[in-house]
Amino acid sequence: MNTTTGDQYLVKKINKAIVLDAIRKHGPLSRAQLSDLTGLNKGTVSTLAGELIEEKLASEIGLGRSSGGRKPVMLLFNRTAGYAVGIDLGVRYALAVLTDLEGRIVAEEQRELERRDADYALDVLAATVKALIAQAPESPYGIVGAGIGVAGIVDDKGTVLFAPNLEWENVELQRLVQDALGIPVAIDNEANAGALGEMYYGAGKEASDIVYLSVGTGIGAGIVIGKHLMKGSGGFSGEIGHTTIETNGKKCPCGNKGCWEQYASERALMDMAKPLGIERFDGLVEAACQGSPEAIRLFHEVGESLGVGIANIVNTFNPELVVIGNQMTRAEPWIRNAIERVVSMRSLPFHRRQAQIRFASLDTHSAVLGAAHYAISAFFAKERVTL
């Protein structure tokens, strides 16, 4: 007869989550090390480790170093117990990656979006993810879920309320994708996803106050304070691309005039490049690589406009780190100096001294990896108790 009460059951579940968490973060560990690290007694650790091995979430590997006596068996997190899908739904593309449970990419698919309507984008998205899932290795838990970072304002029910650059309003993205794929789906704004990607897997691993700037067709920010994403009361924070930097400036699809992204985004840059007869960002990067003075001048100009907004961010948030991500990372060689010069000219000396400006170390993959992280953490939250 099972006499375990609800309380005991909960305590066990919590303890098991603690053991799994320790193995995930600090493995390989022996049972004795796990006991020291978690404060749980050796018998409890042994029982819980046995269950985790049975559930295929941990495995035993080789023998560790002995501190005198028998060499211990080491426990390692089984990162291939399942796989997650991370999706970056941009204005012109859908990029999806398949990762293991530690966020390592095992496969990748990218499709162009030739139109903007939501039905079409959903079809392309579903096809991209299905092609990716078909490449997933066999695993005990299979595909644990998908996360999507989308270039728009998302509410807590996974509805894209407004995406000015995609021209979407009230698209129930989470429900639609969940229905199409039959797996749990988490949705967030792509700048928030990018911030998480850089914090967990990239340039922000060591920092706790980070502003991640997604500079693509538009500009969005993911704001991390004390290792937590600051989402605002409605979850809509970070729309920094729509802050005004010119009172009577260029019109923006959001309805305002003089928004920062009209001067400092990839789209702003491509508008400026039209007289050169260059239509694609790749073409402009290529021209700059070959030393075209016009192309380099345009990057320089956009770098200066980026610097203006970044100086405002540095003064407002006093971050340790500002990470520039998305497509504009590829322009680093030609915009870095302009950004740094303007930021040091326009920000307050105390703030400037502490703030480092870096380019995304995950390159253009910050948002997909952050999106995959949503799926991975949702899996662990559902299976166990998160701490």
Ligand SMILES: [Zn+2]
């Ligand atoms: Zn705007």
